[in-house]
């Protein structure tokens with residue numbers, strides 16, 4: 793029997809650089825885990841590609857998928873929906889591959905309650921003033937959206953307590969290495985390795 797893959801969740805407050813760290817991880821060759829492409833109702837930013845960065849859909853389409861139970865998790869974030877399509881996740885985990893999600897904190901908590909065996913990593917800012925500056929200087933959003941994101945980000949810091957690991961995003965390459973180390977170590981946990989041995993023991997008793 794194929795061992796089910798591991799779910800890896802990278803989350804953290806708005807503006808901490810989750811997207812940048814995730815992109816840097818997947819820009820590296822040879823990753824042995826798959827990125828789950830999210831679905832969103834927000835409009836594509838310049839350069840973003842449908843089916844690569846996100847699946848861009850209408851509000852109606854997204855709400856219909858929620859109703860049909862097709863999302864592992866979803867959240868309304870600054871007036872748009874963001875969520876993780878369930879089927880691809882299940883198929884990929886069933887095939888034994890590990891899956892990597894980069895999502896905001898409310899969605900991460902939904903995943904935690906459904907898949908407590910996952911690995912939950914919280915990306916933290918080195919300090920809060922820097923986080924504010926990052927949100928302001930990102931330059932892609934209006935001042936109104938930026939202010940909403942700042943409010944949200946400060947509230948989200950407290951949610952760190954619900955995670956397994958905290959990784960400071962001081963420099964992107966450092967954070968990338970730490971996330972990859974966590975993934976490597978998690979695979980070696982006895983509770984993840986033990987089922988293989990129990991199966992082998994079962995086989996050898998036959």
Ligand code: 5GP
Pocket residue numbers: 805806807810811830831834865866867869874875876894895896897898899900
């Ligand atoms: P952005 O609009 O900057 O691409 O993303 C806004 C926020 O939505 C980020 O914090 C990002 O991590 C989060 N996000 C992206 N995809 C998902 C998803 O599938 N589910 C949830 N809950 N959040 C997501």
